[in-house]
Amino acid sequence: MAKFQPKVADEGRDDGMREKMIQVNRVTKVVKGGRTMSFAALTVVGDGDGRVGMGQGKAKEVPVAVQKAMEAARRNMVKVSLKDGTIHHNVVGEHGAAKVLLAPAVAGTGVIAGGPMRAIFDVMGVKDIVAKSLGSSNPYNMVRATFAALTASTTPAEIAAKRGKTVEELFN
Structure with missing residues (x-):
């Protein structure tokens, strides 16, 4: 048995x-x-x-x-598009009373974020970012607000496709 x-x-x-x-x-x-x-x-x-x-x-x-x-x-x-270990542009995410501001940073800056946001960036593979929590510090809502911000971020290729242009035309 x-x-x-x-x-x-x-x-x-x-x-x-x-x-x-x-x-x-x-x-x-x-x-x-x-x-x-x-x-x-x-x-x-x-x-x-x-x-x-x-x-x-x-x-x-x-x-x-x-x-x-x-x-x-x-x-x-x-899936979040990254550029050299950071995000492409500034982005704000909200969930309930929690609001987070994410900004790209130059190489060598490190992860400047507090609490739950730092854990997200660590597992995601982000090496350089500046993040600020505005409003509620409830971990559940901060994580959801960070996810809202990350999913709202776009790449230059997506913007160019939406406008019917090439990526080079965007930056001229």
């Missing part, structure tokens, strides 16, 4: 993805019999080359919540 082997919560993956945990929250649900404790995790996953995803997970134990959040982040990945 074979023994049952439970799945280990922290199985390592070899898919080359970078994972960062941003926050773990203890949440409480009040029921008739008392309080039920559980944990909510917020994580980001990226490939170091412009793809990044955000995930949330909730479970009775921290490792399971983090694993669920990592899986959700892998499913919700978006």
Whole structure:
């Protein structure tokens, strides 16, 4: 008779993805019999080359919540166009009361960003960027605002195609 082997919560993956945990929250649900404790995790996953995803997970134990959040982040990945380790232009993103300003930086500047935004840029592969959080500092909303800003950024090729011009004509 074979023994049952439970799945280990922290199985390592070899898919080359970078994972960062941003926050773990203890949440409480009040029921008739008392309080039920559980944990909510917020994580980001990226490939170091412009793809990044955000995930949330909730479970009775921290490792399971983090694993669920990592899986959700892998499913919700978006591709962001980068130029030499930074973004193409200034961009603002909003979500709720959180507002973030992202600006490209010259090589050697580093990642100048706080808290949740720094984790996103680390897993995404951004080497030089200046980011400022305006408004709410709620990590969930800051991450969503950062994703809104990143998805709103465009490349010169996209703008040229939209205007029916070449990239060289844009910069003349």
